[in-house]
Amino acid sequence: MAPVLEDLAVGQEVGRREVAVDRARLVRYAGASGDFNPIHWNERFATEVGLPGVIAHGMWTMGAAVGVVADWVGDPGAVVDYQTRFARPVPVPDPGAATVEVVAVIGALDADSRTARVDLTVTAAGARVLAKCQALVRLG
């Protein structure tokens, strides 16, 4: 059932998930997105430019975070505006994986435009990696 604006309240949690990201996923994202910056797959290059190691694409993290909103609303095409600032990188270990946690809460409701603003708290290892991460969703 698609959510109805009148049934929602500001502050209500509408979804949460944990997403694992390993080096293979970054290579996959690089191929699918065309972003082949070596800081996302080459440890030597990443450390030479002063990073702790390979880091996830900020755009991967942003893309992974919004899935919880698309699934909640039942139509990914209902996300009409989506924005974030990139607060800190997500280091991706090898071997192993990093875990990104996403919590989605209603930030605002607009009865005139029949939209809900969903605020996403996106963290890795307990620290926020995306800031002001907001998706505006058109409701039925």
Place this chain on the structure above:
Amino acid sequence: MAVNPEYAGREYPPNEAFEVGREHLRAFAEAVGATHPAHTDVDAARALGYPDVIAPPTFAVVVAQRAEAQLIEDPQAGIDFSRVVHADERFIHHRPIHAGDRLVTVLHVDAVTERAGLSMVTTRAVISAEGGEPVAAVTSTLAVRGEDS
């Protein structure tokens, strides 16, 4: 070298159309863990009223970055990509991108500013269907570290 402030306000001519394919959308959806069936299953997308499988909300970055390359790969702009950090990103969607779209992008350089040893470059990629229908706008800010920082 700092980013060239004279590039602020620049608008590029429309680029060559970007053809959106089903398998590309499926691969992108898989990579970001977008599991909604409207990204992969044509029938599921049509049940929601779309002509074909639709893109996840951030796929528009793939279309936008092809236009952004006109600026980033221009040596006169002075953007050293090894010193770039992505600062922010915003997508405004007039409708979802779907397989079969042929998308034309006009790149605008909205701002070039300096602060605390960083050059901040804000671009806006305005994406339309070939016939002119507005599809999306992608605003992106890159922070470029100076040589001495």
